[in-house]
Amino acid sequence: xxxxxxxxxxxxxxxxxxxxxxxxxxxxxxxxxxxxxxxxxxxxxxxxxxxxxxxxxxxxxxxxxxxxxxxxxxxxxxxxxxxxxxxxxxxxxxxxxxxxxxxxxxxxxxxxxxxxxxxxxxxxxxxxxxxxxxxxxxxxxxxxxxxxxxxxxxxxxxxxxxxxxxxxxxxxxxxxxxxxxxxxxxxxxxxxxxxxxxxxxxxxxxxxxxxxxxxxxxxxxxxxx
Numbered sequence: 506x507x508x509x510x511x512x513x514x515x516x517x518x519x520x521x522x523x524x525x526x527x528x529x530x531x532x533x534x535x536x537x538x539x540x541x542x543x544x545x546x547x548x549x550x551x552x553x554x555x556x557x558x559x560x561x562x563x564x565x566x567x568x569x570x571x572x573x574x575x576x577x578x579x580x581x582x583x584x585x586x587x588x589x590x591x592x593x594x595x596x597x598x599x600x601x602x603x604x605x606x607x608x609x610x611x612x613x614x615x616x617x618x619x620x621x622x623x624x625x626x627x628x629x630x631x632x633x634x635x636x637x638x639x640x641x642x643x644x645x646x647x648x649x650x651x652x653x654x655x656x657x658x659x660x661x662x663x664x665x666x667x668x669x670x671x672x673x674x675x676x677x678x679x680x681x682x683x684x685x686x687x688x689x690x691x692x693x694x695x696x697x698x699x700x701x702x703x704x705x706x707x708x709x710x711x712x713x714x715x716x717x718x719x720x721x722x723x724x725x726x727x728x729x730x
Contacts, residue, residue: 512537554643556625580626606635668701
């Protein structure tokens with residue numbers, strides 16, 4: 506599994522011959538719009554954690570461009586189905602075996618509404634079991650529900666928001682890695698705007714002290730899971 510960071514909470518996953526984009530937010534992201542061309546992205550599936558603008562700004566355009574299937578909670582799926590996109594609705598605790606692997610939609614503590622005021626259902630995260638197992642937490646606070654994940658899935662990577670203010674910050678992300686029993690963490694949702702700017706070296710040191718590995722990818726950079 507190859508993972509590429511496209512800025513903020515937007516990720517690209519390559520699993521076999523399938524391309525998955527999570528929470529596309531590129532053309533309106535000041536840290537990504539001059540580095541990443543939306544028209545260059547490939548997508549067979551688009552996974553959406555919640556409806557906020559900084560996670561859905563490019564869903565419509567990317568789905569039109571690629572014909573990708575949009576996977577999200579029921580309300581978000583129906584929102585895009587009404588726009589004549591292909592969708593796969595899910596809800597909390599539910600899982601589905603796609604042709605690239607198994608996806609489970611899990612709890613997140615946050616809010617969720619579209620920019621036009623449409624209700625976006627309850628936010629969530631994704632546990633993906635494929636050639637490697639990853640947990641993409643989405644925008645969330647630290648939650649005890651994270652302790653349920655390692656009961657069923659041995660993770661190779663946990664993807665956590667670390668910018669604080671709107672989501673959990675560094676200290677809570679360290680605890681979250683304990684909860685999910687995964688010491689390899691990719692940090693997202695930081696530095697995009699003033700409220701979520703972080704000291705990256707301090708963040709890495711806090712994980713190092715906890716004997717864990719925090720990866721912070723530059724926009725457009727990739728890693729193997």
